[in-house]
Amino acid sequence: MTVSVHAPNGRAGAAVAVAALLVCTSLAPADAAGSAQAASPARTISSASWAAVASASTSAPFGTGPLVLSFANTGTNGHPVFPAKFFTVANTGTLDITAASYTATATPGTFAFRIEACASGWNEAADTCAAGRSTVLNTPASSLLSSAVPMAAGSSIRLRASATAFPRNPTTPTLTVGVDVSRSQARGATVTGS
Amino acid sequence: MSVTATRSVRRPNPRLLAAFAVGAAGLAITGGGVFAALNATASNTTAQNATSGILSLTMANNGTGFSQAVSNLAPGDVVNRYVTLTQGADLDGKDLTLAVTDATPTLLTTSAAKGLHVTVSQCPGAWTPATGACSGTATPLLTNAPLSTLSTTPGAIKSAIAASGTLNLQISLTLPDQAETTVNGAAPAGTIQGLSSSLTWTFGETQRTATTTGS
Incomplete structure (x- = not known):
């Protein structure tokens, strides 16, 4: 194993010395004028x-x-039946909310839809609401500002969606x-202090 | 007839050279002795004390101050924090500034339009953190400055602070009011929502102007 030691070039050494001197002289005034910080x-x-x-x-x-909700036909083509579907609306933010703007679009467009809330909570198995049933949005409206929302951050509510066709249409409807x-x-907005 | 030219080169006599060197050395030694004899000193009998001044600035929380995180800030919210700056007893300070650095920059600290703004006010008496009341008339020292600016250029707070002086400060941090609509749970591009920054507040000053005195 060999170790090679390079002697510094004379001119390079001089350049380094000059640079070091410049650094020292440029720093000196800053050091002379003292400064203090509190962080x-x-x-x-x-x-x-x-x-x-x-x-x-x-x-x-x-x-x-x-x-996107898809309503299956549990009836017949002559007598199509589209059972209601329940879905969740969740407050996924960190702030409480007081309202939200709901939009809904049925496909095919000949289908009518209705979105409902239940203040007492849905019995989804029985498809009933004990008290406080209200409509959030239904045709012909396609959007509406509603206070039926999960108000507290992190909370959620359940809504019921239904679709019907006039005249009867066995096509499986979807509701977006x-x-x-x-x-x-x-x-x-709030003003707080501590 | 022929002419022959010859060049003669004389070499110094070595003995003469040696004698000359010895003479020069003797002259130098004796001359040095003469100068040493002419030196004189005068000094004070009592040592004079010389001390350098200490420039210092300390910050203390008034209430929670900067010791507590700020969370869930909504547009339009104002959060007030209170600190007391104390100048050291030795030297006056000048050119007090406030800088804010963010270890994890986000729009909160990089956007002048959407990001955080700060207002600094001084109370001649005491601030009551819980109520924001000032026992006197508060004076704004820095008004609605974007943190994006303070992170690159410290903001001027006060031109001079006397030694042992205190500054009772209220730091008002606000997120500008802005309208954003979240669609189907997804915030818009360039949103101000759900961001987090790590802030360090630094007050800086320089020593008073140097003086020339005599007595």
């Missing part, structure tokens, strides 16, 4: 979010994007449901 520890600051989503899931994660939340539908 805080690093602390996290985070912004809120406001969001709701319609989902087929009954628990998190609820995902994102519109919900969307939920938009604007800043004004979340809690207002």
Whole structure:
């Protein structure tokens, strides 16, 4: 094994010396004019979010994007029956909300739809509501601002969707449901101090 | 007839050279002795003390101050924090500034339009953190400055602070009001929602202007 030692070039050494001198002379004034600092520890600051989503899931994660409900025909072609479907609307933000804008579109467009809420909670097996049944959105409207929302951050509600056709149509309908939340539908601004 | 030219080169006599060197050395030695004899000193009998001043600035929380995280800030929200700056007893300070650095930059600290803004106010008396009340008339020292600016260029807070002086400060942090609509659970592109930054607040100053004094 050989170790080679390079003697520094004379000119290079001189250049380094000059550079070091320049650094020293340029730093000297800053050091001469003393400075002091007082710094805080690093602390996290985070912004809120406001969001709701319609989902087929009954628990998190609820995902994102519109919900597409497909209604199966449990009747016959002559007498089509499309049982109602229940879905979840979840408050997936970090702020409480007071309202949301619901949108819904049925396909084929000849189908009528209705989205309903139940204040007392749905009996989904029996397809009944004990008290407080209300319509959130139904044809011919395709969007509506509603207060039937999961108000608390992290909470969710169940809604009922139904589709019917006049005249009778055995085609399996789909209903696309969307939920938009604007800043004004979340809690207002606050001033806090501590 | 022929002419022959010859060049003669004389070499110095070695003995003469040696004698000259010895003479020069003797002159140098004796000359040095003469100069040493002419040195004189005068000094103070009591040692004079010379001390350098200490420039220091300390920050203390008034209430939670900067010790606590701020979470779930919605557009339009204002969060007030209170700190007390104390100048050291030795030297006056000048050109007090506030800088904010973010270890994990987001739009909160990089966007002047959407990001956080800060206002610094001074109370001649005491701030009451719980109520935001100032026992006197509060004076704004820095108004609605974007943190995106303070992260690159410290903001000027005060031109001078006297030694042992204190500054009772309110730091108002706000997220500008802005309209965003979340569609089907997905925030829009470039959203201000759900962001997190790690802030360090640094007050800086320089020493008072150097002086020339005599007495």
